[in-house]
Amino acid sequence: MARSKTLAAFAAFCYLAHAGCPYMDDSTVDPPANHPMVRRDNAENPSLRSTDDFMAQYEVNDTAYLTSNAGVPIEDQESLSAGERGPTLLEDFIFREKIMHFDHERVPERAVHARGAGAHGTFTSYADWSNITAASFLSMPEKQTDVFIRFSTVAGSRGSADTVRDVHGFAVRFFSDEGNFDIVGNNIPVFFIQDAIKFPDLIHAVKPSPNSEIPQAATAHDSAWDFFSQQPSSLHTLFWAMSGHGTIRSYRHTDGFGVHTFRLLTDDGKTKLVKFRFRSLQGKASLLWEEAQFTAGLDADFHRRDLFESIQKGLYPEWEFEAQIMEEGDQLRFGFDLLDPTKIVPEDIVPYTPLGKLTLNRNPRNYFAETEQIMFQVGHVVRGIDFTEDPLLQGRLFSYLDTQLNRHGGPNFEQLPINQPRVPVHNNQRDGAAQMYIPLNTAPYSPNTLNDGYPKQATKNQGRGFFTGPDRSAGGRLVRAVSSTFADVWSQPRLFFNSLAPVEQQFLIQAMCFESSQLRSDVVKKNVLIQLNRVSHDVAVRVAETLGMTVPEADDTYYHDNTTINISPGGPLLKLDGLKVGYLTSNSASSDTAQALKTALGDVNVDLVVVAPTLAAGIDQTYSATSAIQFDAVIVDGNAEKLFASSTSNSTRSAFYPAGRPLQILRNGYDWGKPVGVIGSSTTAFGAAGIQAGAPGVYGFAVASDMSTIVDQLAEGLHTF
Ligand code: HDD
Numbered sequence: 001m002a003r004s005k006t007l008a009a010f011a012a013f014c015y016l017a018h019a020g021c022p023y024m025d026d027s028t029v030d031p032p033a034n035h036p037m038v039r040r041d042n043a044e045n046p047s048l049r050s051t052d053d054f055m056a057q058y059e060v061n062d063t064a065y066l067t068s069n070a071g072v073p074i075e076d077q078e079s080l081s082a083g084e085r086g087p088t089l090l091e092d093f094i095f096r097e098k099i100m101h102f103d104h105e106r107v108p109e110r111a112v113h114a115r116g117a118g119a120h121g122t123f124t125s126y127a128d129w130s131n132i133t134a135a136s137f138l139s140m141p142e143k144q145t146d147v148f149i150r151f152s153t154v155a156g157s158r159g160s161a162d163t164v165r166d167v168h169g170f171a172v173r174f175f176s177d178e179g180n181f182d183i184v185g186n187n188i189p190v191f192f193i194q195d196a197i198k199f200p201d202l203i204h205a206v207k208p209s210p211n212s213e214i215p216q217a218a219t220a221h222d223s224a225w226d227f228f229s230q231q232p233s234s235l236h237t238l239f240w241a242m243s244g245h246g247t248i249r250s251y252r253h254t255d256g257f258g259v260h261t262f263r264l265l266t267d268d269g270k271t272k273l274v275k276f277r278f279r280s281l282q283g284k285a286s287l288l289w290e291e292a293q294f295t296a297g298l299d300a301d302f303h304r305r306d307l308f309e310s311i312q313k314g315l316y317p318e319w320e321f322e323a324q325i326m327e328e329g330d331q332l333r334f335g336f337d338l339l340d341p342t343k344i345v346p347e348d349i350v351p352y353t354p355l356g357k358l359t360l361n362r363n364p365r366n367y368f369a370e371t372e373q374i375m376f377q378v379g380h381v382v383r384g385i386d387f388t389e390d391p392l393l394q395g396r397l398f399s400y401l402d403t404q405l406n407r408h409g410g411p412n413f414e415q416l417p418i419n420q421p422r423v424p425v426h427n428n429q430r431d432g433a434a435q436m437y438i439p440l441n442t443a444p445y446s447p448n449t450l451n452d453g454y455p456k457q458a459t460k461n462q463g464r465g466f467f468t469g470p471d472r473s474a475g476g477r478l479v480r481a482v483s484s485t486f487a488d489v490w491s492q493p494r495l496f497f498n499s500l501a502p503v504e505q506q507f508l509i510q511a512m513c514f515e516s517s518q519l520r521s522d523v524v525k526k527n528v529l530i531q532l533n534r535v536s537h538d539v540a541v542r543v544a545e546t547l548g549m550t551v552p553e554a555d556d557t558y559y560h561d562n563t564t565i566n567i568s569p570g571g572p573l574l575k576l577d578g579l580k581v582g583y584l585t586s587n588s589a590s591s592d593t594a595q596a597l598k599t600a601l602g603d604v605n606v607d608l609v610v611v612a613p614t615l616a617a618g619i620d621q622t623y624s625a626t627s628a629i630q631f632d633a634v635i636v637d638g639n640a641e642k643l644f645a646s647s648t649s650n651s652t653r654s655a656f657y658p659a660g661r662p663l664q665i666l667r668n669g670y671d672w673g674k675p676v677g678v679i680g681s682s683t684t685a686f687g688a689a690g691i692q693a694g695a696p697g698v699y700g701f702a703v704a705s706d707m708s709t710i711v712d713q714l715a716e717g718l719h720t721f
Pocket of ligand 1: 110111112113116150151152168169170171184185186190191195196197199200258259260341374375376392395396399400403404
């Protein structure tokens with residue numbers, strides 16, 4: 001497993017610009033001729049805003065004097081006290097303001113998806129998609145729209161580790177020239193529940209125990225699996241989460257999904273049903289579980305670091321924005337209900353159509369102001385995008401708005417720089433906590449004559465307002481019940497499992513064994529086995545073995561052999577950008593080989609990190625600061641072999657700290673499925689690490705001139721999986 005996963009992990013390898021005062025709401029005046037709401041082209045549009053307009057310049061102007069928030073020049077390093085050794089005075093407004101502000105620096109973290117990282121980017125439409133949607137950002141080829149993506153885990157707190165096993169949030173905001181459109185998605189195309197009213201139950205079950213607040217950011221506990229086994233609609237998402245999709249190599253190496261079926265709407269009112277996907281153009285890759293656990297301890301910031309550094313280096317991650325386009329009449333056509341968010345539409349049945357490309361190309365300047373304060377909403381749709389009756393989606397339409405009120409403490413959160421649309425806002429909403437504008441319109445109501453009827457109502461034919469499919473209708477008996485068309489919750493987890501490669505299946509089963517063997521309740525364990533057995537007898541047998549429990553009888557009424565495509569958490573990497581190779585050497589070794597390697601790998605945007613006992617010219621890191629989690633592949637300098645023998649030699653042992661670290665890096669790298677190689681003699685290092693030369697993912701290179709071969713072999717190792 002570890003070895004074939006080698007190749008998997010080497011798949012691892014490897015925001016006014018209104019004229020005049022920016023705070024004036026000038027809805028008393030006519031929209032300017034170039035108002036974005038009446039424009040459809042992508043020409044330079046001076047009224048589009050940018051977050052740059054909100055940069056706090058004082059922080060970078062080092063010639064300025066410190067002031068209070070009232071703009072008064074002050075000094076703030078000592079408090080005002082009654083005598084040198086006396087008490088601090090209540091009069092000290094400088095002290096009180098500074099401490100008060102500090103005390104209020106935090107806003108409530110997100111109830112879910114608290115831990116995350118984000119970046120700015122650009123979306124470029126491939127074509128004029130007005131045949132399927134009136135969405136302006138898709139209205140012409142090459143049209144560019146600013147975006148912000150926030151990636152996240154779900155269960156952990158804001159300070160939890162990145163590499164915990166979890167579903168990952170993939171929330172995308174399009175700052176379109178007709179307002180903000182958010183796709184608040186995940187890296188897994190399905191969800192645990194079919195009705196939003198169950199969301200608090202799901203989250204209460206998955207979050208840490210109410211008494212001990214253990215475990216953090218983990219589902220390996222009774223309440224989570226109690227819920228999963230009592231709510232079998234969760235099985236499909238659970239299977240995805242227990243596969244490599246739950247332990248991604250990086251945010252760059254995963255796809256994003258809109259999950260629900262959405263409606264697209266054309267200018268003339270024709271509708272299509274769609275499922276959205278953002279397909280990683282880096283390729284997909286995951287971490288092995290043990291590696292992910294070590295990483296959580298050694299580098300809790302592993303994913304945010306990877307994203308930040310990649311963008312900093314100009315290695316901009318890209319995703320293709322795609323849609324499965326279906327007809328209204330297809331709702332029940334595929335043997336399940338398109339309104340059921342626990343189902344995928346298999347890609348071999350409805351292929352994805354690429355609509356455009358999304359590139360992340362700028363890091364946030366301030367994590368709190370941007371990544372923490374961005375407040376996505378499922379209800380942020382633009383002309384041309386409509387909802388469906390999916391009960392999970394319908395419930396989310398309430399929850400996200402409500403949650404932002406809680407986080408911001410008032411209704412003006414859309415005025416925060418990262419939440420402001422790039423187009424002017426004109427409406428009659430007024431006042432509220434932290435109101436940042438000075439509205440000039442003295443007739444803040446509609447209809448009015450005192451302001452010549454402005455702002456006017458935007459409709460389908462005037463002002464480009466249009467969201468609701470004209471043929472949508474609703475009616476029926478009032479019921480509290482799950483639709484009978486949502487009943488089959490076992491076929492698709494099986495479809496998922498059937499479609500994985502054997503090594504990926506093994507990974508999934510090991511994840512289930514890891515989680516379920518930490519359950520204390522035998523009742524929960526038994527219920528888990530009952531549900532697993534409805535998906536796959538094989539899975540149930542293998543998990544039951546670990547639990548030392550009896551397996552339920554196979555039940556053929558549930559089983560099928562269908563498979564589908566493109567659901568693997570790994571696969572060929574499409575780019576090696578931003579991957580890291582560790583080169584384990586000694587201070588006395590020649591730097592020529594390292595330099596040649598750096599150049600060869602640099603050509604494919606892979607970083608070579610040269611590791612030696614002590615820092616010196618040409619050495620990037622010491623062994624004491626290095627572990628295998630930092631690399632996607634490990635190459636040993638055959639001339640530094642004594643470092644590997646040193647684990648047993650007391651004399652060399654003292655040469656650096658900690659003893660045995662080079663060997664540990666090599667062995668962990670190998671065990672965690674990373675390609676390993678030796679330049680020169682491999683006998684000592686490989687022998688000490690118990691690595692067989694020639695085994696899959698193990699490479700030997702004679703000399704530095706083999707460097708291009710190394711790159712090829714690394715790429716090949718990657719693509720073999
Ligand atoms: Fe949610 C945050 C994704 C169902 C209630 N959700 C949140 C985020 C993502 C998702 C990516 C983080 C956004 C960010 O980065 O700021 N949620 C999903 C997906 C779902 C889903 C893909 C199912 C298809 N969520 C869901 C339901 C409810 C919520 C059914 C409630 C009924 N979600 C929330 C929330 C959060 C949130 C509590 C917490 C912070 C926030 O909204 O802004 O309101």
